[in-house]
Amino acid sequence: MIPTLNSSRFFKLSYAAYVTLFFIFLMAPLVVVAVFSFNDSMFPSLPWSGGTLDWYINDTEPKLGIFHDEELLESIWTSVSIAIATTLISLTLATCNAFLFERESFPAKNLLYILMLTPLVIPGVILGVSILVFSSTIANWVELQFGYDIEALRPGLTLVVIGQFAFITTIATLVISARLRKFDTTLEEAAMNLGASRLTAIFTVTLPYLKPAIIGAGIVSFLMSFENFNTTLMLVGSDAPLTIAMFDRLKEGSTPVLNAVSVILMAGSACLALLSLFVQRKER
Amino acid sequence: MTSVQSATLPSARRIGLWLLLAPILLWLSLLIILPHVDMVLISLQERVSARQYNVSLDNYTAFFTEPLYWNTFVRTAVMSIIATALTLLIAFPVSYYIAKMLTGRVKTVLFVLCLIPFWVSELVRTYGWMIILRETGLISTLFQWLGLVDQPIEMLYNDVAIMVGLIYTSMLFMVVPLVSTLDSLDNSLIEAGYDLGGNSWNVLREIVLPHAMPGIVSGCIVVFMLTLGNYLTPTLLGGKDSLWFTEQIYTQFITRFNWEQGSAFGMLLLILSSIIVWLGLKLTKQSFSKVMS
Secondary structure, X not given: OOOOOOOOHXXXXXXXXXXXXXXXXXXXXXXHHHHHOOEXXXXXXXXXXXXXXHHHHOOOOOOOOHHHOHHHHXXXXXXXXXXXXXXXXXXXXXXXXXXXXXXXXXXXXXXXXXXXXXXXXXXXXXXXXXXXXXXXXXXHHHHHHHOOOOHHHOOXXXXXXXXXXXXXXXXXXXXXXXXXXXXXXXXXXXHHHOOOOHHHHHHXXXXXXXXXXXXXXXXXXXXXXXXXXXXXXXXXXXXXXXXXXXXXXXXXXXXXXXHHHHHHHHHHHHHHHHHHHHHHHHHO | OOHHHHHXXXXXXXXHHHHHHHHHHHHHHHHHHHHHHHHHHHHOEEEEEOOEEEEOOHHHHHHHHOHHHHHHHHHHHHHHHHHHHHHHHHHHHHHHHHHHHOOHHHHHHHHHHHHHHHHOOHHHHHHHHHHHHOOOOHHHHHHHXXXXXXXXXXXXXXXXXXXXHHHHHHHHHHHHHHHHHHHOOOHHHHHHHHXXXXXXXXXXXXXXXXXXXXXXXXXXXXXXXXHHOOOHHXXXXXXXXXXXXXXXXXXXXXHOOOHHHHHHHHHHHHHHHHHHHHHHHHHHOOOHHHHHO
């Protein structure tokens, strides 16, 4: 079962055929979504009615293209703002966590590490509802005691950021820790022997070394936030991020404008993927 | 840290430790632990009248006495287990092919190709399947064109459609750990297995599978988790009758505003997923922190 061993021609061919089928399965939905964004029909389905760019650039109903669809454009902007905020705070905490777990020793470190990993095995919907429940408990209590309503703790953008931050931090921590583990601490000691304080050494030697991992973790966090559905669904208020806006339209059966949005998303993700590959290459 | 400095600055070191500990403790307690404790407390409440609550197990008994709730729960669990098993079965040969049969550039390209769909949001992936499977979709039209059927067939809104979507959505989380564990298996061990007279089946069972076990377990846990907690794919591909448990939770919280019942459902799902993850780890003797990081 490895190339250096003989196996029958039939086996090799059928194995290759299976793998080919797998990749067709993998690519089919994406190709289909992209192709139908150019279909000149009101529905993203067959029959094919000729090619058009209307779903991108047309500016009148009923064939409103994505570049003129205010509602979707606004939801994209909402998603981007959420993703930027989530990424920034997740990265900050994740970097602290990486130093804590890789450098420090303290009692119950192992327990804390396991707790840090738990968001990975809590279903997104449950994380969402538990944060929803807890934040309203606090908000209700404050309102009852002081007569002041903390808007941020009611469903809305702040709560979405908090909910996403709760689990994205774990992933960012894992990425940054992995790089910090490979760091040669003698470099930091050398800097301190040359007169730098510990903080200066970290900022001038260690953090630059971590930069590729921080950027990589940032890209992953941004995408995870941008694409998150389950946690967001439970915490969202009146401003819908893109995934929620698209979901609402999908349920009603929308026009191929959704295909056009998807193509733009694919292009965006592809750029980020290339960027992260580029960063990783520089890392070596 | 050199011994001189740690000897001269014990208090600075302590402060540093606390500065690093404070944020993570705040995060874990405020966003993970306390919200779940609060959810347990709310799930144990019974509304007597406005702002009046009693402690009771009513929300849990409602779950066990109402067949719809109970059936949906079991159905979600069973479908998730099947989806996990099928994902493993489909992904294993592909991962083995990438890790062991290929080398160099082709290997990297195919591996990256596996990752591409997952840079795109789950919503778009599910949407793609909707276009393929719907009545006016690709497969239905293809079958009519081939003359296999004489009218459009609806392939959405059934369990097979849900299953396809779930497997597709979780494929990455199986392929990546499998490829990395299989990659670390030394080819000479496989050769030795054959030299000692083993056939493909023996080698697979005695050498490849034991070596790949950490990857298999980590893949299965993540896939199972994501499937059990999935909302989007079952709702969109299964339609109104998808009967997925997360949908019940959503209905209780958002549609019916019955947070007490919803919290009880949430706890039940969390308990179920924890038990199955724990069982998976015990049965295969893997450690949680190793599998997850």
